Amino acid sequence: METIESDCNKALEDIRENIGTANAIIIEQKLWPSIQKTYKSNNSNPIVMNYFIGYYNAMYEIIFLNSQSKDPYLNYSRYGFETSSLSSAANLNHKLLYNIHIRLGDLYRYGDSYDNAKYYYKRALHLDPRRGFAYNQLALSTPLTKAYQCVYYYVRALYSTEEPFKVAESNIKVSISRFDSPLFERFRRQSNISMSDNAITIAYPSNGQEWFYLVVISIHFNDLNLTLDLLLDQLLKTIDCDDESLQFDYLLMSLDVAFDWILKDRNNQLANDTTSTQKAHLLNDNLKTLNVWLLSNSKLNDNIDDDRKNETDCNIGLIHNTILKDFSPLRQIYEQMEYYYETEMYRMDKHRKILISRLVQKLQKF
Structure with a gap:
């Protein structure tokens, strides 16, 4: 431990001297393998783990929290972090801060403290949702029993708009081999993957969030047919019993x-045979029934003022558009939207009205 402690102290001093430069990031990156090796060679000793956790917390506090300039990379935002307006030095410090949160998450994960690990991974994700590494680490911290969430994180890691985590593609394949489910069997056949002997049985999604995850996963496999059939069935069941719930919004x-x-x-004015097949597949009885419900709940046919028309515009970014704004398969659509967040133009109580109006408009295109 004495050697690694000396290395850590020297690295911290070097980082402080090089703060705001690429060298600070490189110094930390070179130190990290030594920390991992020391941790593993000490048989996951909690004292060693706590030392390294304390070290990275100290790095965070010394370099960032004690900065007299209160640089803008310390400003957290629930809508993500906008780096385009920052100086080069601030951008580099922001990246170092992201890496520190990833390291803290990894250390807690090594000690099987998954809730703490997820806390730091999510803070890294909050700092920069465009990068894929935090998504991959979140997947590693998610139990296989939460199959849809686990694979969703891997898909988001793979399709991040900046620094996509390419290893996530193989992680997706390994994960779906462990799930015994008609949905994942369909994806396995498409990718020529066998189911492992110790696969666990996975039921269909049990809540709205899991359906959301499944749609994103299906986009990765470019196969929405079965997912849409099941999603429409679930929507009609929910309409009959609980159409005012948050789950229905999901x-x-x-x-x-x-x-x-x-x-x-169609938005890109391109032709694609697979997509055309999926469009034709949509025209079924369930969708027609849902369309009747949507029309009955839509205000599009009312005489509404200009502000109300603006609120129903398909160009307004809603919650799910914000979540997927950095998901590269849909980036071309979502980056063109206007994100008002919780201003007068967009409040949470208007979310469903706008969403229903949007769905009605899109159904008219089929």
């Missing part, structure tokens, strides 16, 4: 994302 958002993917080529 189902509607999932459908909207699916529509965006299917209509993407």
Whole structure:
């Protein structure tokens, strides 16, 4: 431990001297393998783990929290971090801060403290949702029993708009080999992957969030047919018993994302045989029934003022568009949207009205 402690102290001093430069990031990156090796050679000793956790917390506090300039990279935002307006030095410091959170998450994960690990991975993700590494680490911290969330994180890691995590593609294949489910069997056949002997049985999605995850996963495999059939069935069941719940909103958002993917080529004025097949597949009885419900709940046919028309515009970014704004398969659509967040133009109580109006408009294109 004495050697690694000396290395850590020297690295911290060197980082302080080089703060705001690429060298600071390189110094930390070179130190990290030594920390991993020391941790593993000490048989996951909690004292060693706590030392390294304390070290990275000290790095964070000394370099960032004690900065008299209160640089803008310390400003967290629930909508992500906008780096385009920062100086080069601030951007580099921001990247170092991201890496520190990843390291803290990894250290907690090595000690099987998954809740703490996820806390730091999510803070890294909050700092920069465009990078894929935090998504991959979140997947590693998610139990296989949460199959849809686990694979969703890997898909987001692979399709991040900046620094996509390419290893996530193989992680997706390994993960779906462990799930015994008609949905994942369909994906396995498409990717020529066998199911492992110790596969666990996975039921269909049990809540709106899992349906949302499944739609994103299906986009990765470019196969929404079965997913849409099941999603429409679930929507109609929910309409009959609980159409005022938050879970129903998630189902509607999932459908909207699916529509965006299917209509993407039309938006780009491109022809694609696979997408055309999926468009034709949509024209079924369940969709027609849902369309009747959507029309009955839509205000599009009312005489509404200009502000109300603006609110129903398909160009307004809603919650799910914000979540997937950095998902590269849909980036071309979502980056063109206007994101008002919780201003007068867009409040949470208007979310469903706008979403239903949007779905009605999109259904008219089929």
